[in-house]
Amino acid sequence: MNPSTFAQHLINELPRLAELHVIDAANAETLRQHYAPQIRPPRSLSIGLTISAILGALLIGSGIILLLAHNWDDLARPVRAIVAMLPLLISITLAGFTLLRRADSTAWREGSGIFYFLSIGAAIALISQTYHLYSDMEKFLLVWMALSLPLIYLLRSGSVFVGFLACLVSYHFVLNEVWRSTPPSHRAWWGIVALLPFFAWHLWKHRESLTTTWISAALAIAVTFMLFAYVGKPDFRPWELPFSMTFALFYVTSCSMFAHQRGWRNPLRAIGCLGIAALSIAFTFRDILSPDDLWENGRFAISLPLAVYWLLTAAAVIAAVGSMYRRHMSFNWIAALFGFIVLMVMFSPNASLLMNAYVTSLGIFTLVQGVKRDSLLSMNEGLILIVALIVGRFFDEDFGFVARGIAFILAGSGFLGMNIWVLSSRRGNDPSRKVPA
Amino acid sequence: MKNIRFIVFAIFSIASIAVPLSIIWKHEDVLNHGTGYRFRTAPVDPYDAFRGKYVALRFADSQATLKSPSEQRHFAGIRIAYVRLGVDPQGFAIPLEISPVPLQGDDVVTVENVNTGDRDAVIGFTYPFDRYYLEESIAPRAEQLYREANGRNDNSHSAYVLVKVKRGVGVLDELYIDGKPIRTLATEDKRRSN
Secondary structure, three states, rough: OOOOHHHHHHHHHHHHHHHHHOHHHHHHHHHHHHHHHHOOOOOOHHHHHHHHHHHHHHHHHHHHHHHHHHHHOOOOOOHHHHHHHHHHHHHHHHHHHHHHOOOOOOOHHHHHHHHHHHHHHHHHHHHHOOOOOOHHHHHHHHHHHHHHHHHHHOOOOOOHHHHHHHHHHHHHHHOOOOOOOOOOOOOHHHHHHHHHHHHHHHHHHOOOOHEEEEEEEHHHHHHHHHHHOOOOOOOOOOOHHHHHHHHHHHHHHHHHHHOOOOOHHHHHHHHHHHHHHEEEEEEEEOOOOOOOOOEEEOOEEEOHHHHHHHHHHHHHHHHHHHHHHHOOOOOHHHHHOOOHHHHHHHHHOOOOHHHHHHHHHHHHHHHHHHHHHHHHHHHHHHHHHHHHHHHHHHHOOOOOHHHHHHHHHHHHHHHHHHHHHHHHHHHHHOOOOOOOO | OHHHHHHHHHHHHHHHHHHHHHHHHHHHHHHHHHHHEEEEEOOOOHHHHHEOEEOOOOOOOOEOOOOHHHHHHHOOOOEOOOOEEEEOOOOOOHHHHHHOOOOOOEEEEEEEEEOOOOOOOOEEOOOOEEEEOOHHHHHHHHHHHHHHHHHHHOOOOEEEEEEEEEEEEEEEEEEEEEEEEHHHHHHHHHHHHH
16 A cells, blocks of 8 residues: 555544544544645546646647747748747746756656657757758757757656657667668667666666556567567578567566556566567468578578677576566466577477477466466467467468368367356356456 | 756756757858859659658769779768869859868868769769758649759759858758749749639
């Protein structure tokens, strides 16, 4: 129970306690005065205010720019340049006020932060247009990011964190554009490194907060997109290794840090599980995973940056798994080993067959874990994996219509039968219980 | 702690303002005190001519001849170079020399995408001022005028840009068609059609 909730509950109890003579009126009043300052607005109100502040700041910023755009050509060039600075000056004033007077308000910090972030980009873009400046997206994004990074830490703003990540992913894609014949660029990863202290601090101090939820989601999505930029590049292979280890890392991090959160409050789990499922099914098809991906002209072909990335993420996975073992936490160890399994399987000429065995094991283990914990979600996850494997095999192998039809009927019956059995057994144990979907 | 945070914020805010102000100051200085050069534009691919809110520009004189083919090796792997400008008898800017290292003088402009091409003693490049931004509602007509002017087979060179150059920096001042700024032409055309 957080201090605010405890204080509210205690204050609500004071009249009854005084009535029952457990405490006298003077003590009740002393307790009320002591605990009243600890009461904070309900979380839903804080969340609503924060979202309103962010949306309000975005709309005001956009509106100012549209008003300026209407009469833009009528203004002299130096005037245009100075007017382009106006949103930036306003946002600096608001952010300064926030730091001095409203530093404890999430709504103020997030609202002023996102307004400041957008004003930086708008100012640079408007000035670039005024002087017909060079078509250098790389430089534009770099300057925007450099000026935004301190904002994340000064205003402790999750929305600026997400905005920075959007710029960073764009920057990474610009550096690694398909048409460029230069080697892949890895400069953008320093931006991820720069964000890690902020993320780590939230994990440590505010793990249950909504801000931690959405910066986790943003970070996971950004890292995944940044890896996509390398797919097909000759100097970054085999791509299967970093992807598989990254999704495994998302999964074990979610189990280690966010074990008590479900659904959309645990985005790392959702993204990690989805990634493991999609990749593992894809790797069951022939010729996707092959030892040829590891060798080139008789030499081991893993590029150095990829090897470093894989080793770092593997070390993080091992650390997370070790931590969960020490704390006796339950998790799906078959999913956690996904990154290592892919590497081992790639050395074998029967890679797709081994991946089929892995996916079967993962599906059955997940299903059994779900039955043991009475978790409908886990049961369905395991069953979906098995069904996806069956469907995949039917597109890959040459089976007759009768065999496919029977297998689909059996799989569908299994799904329905399992769900009906679980729901029935729950109703049987507690008729008044509202059965979750 | 709060004071330290505010002091850091104040320093950071000054930097946030200083960066765009320095861009404004630098380019206003070039536009007000730089030397003006007229650059002939070249025909453009209709698809590339207009991308949203700007006109993509191409230039007719975007190659420089070296004193000897052996100098080409100095440009291997180079992306940015420095071009000294001169003026031809018709008053248009032409590249006189190109160098991989900075040149001194106010008649020098920095160029990009240096390439050695097929001919030994010739270096190709692109000028950095390759976009002309203008307001969305007049942009389509501006694009059409620009394309028509560049598509003419006569040698009138009716389309050209005025660029101010100073200390290696070139800033696009205006795009002209038939001696008039393109904004004026496109705006007049829009008013006539309304």
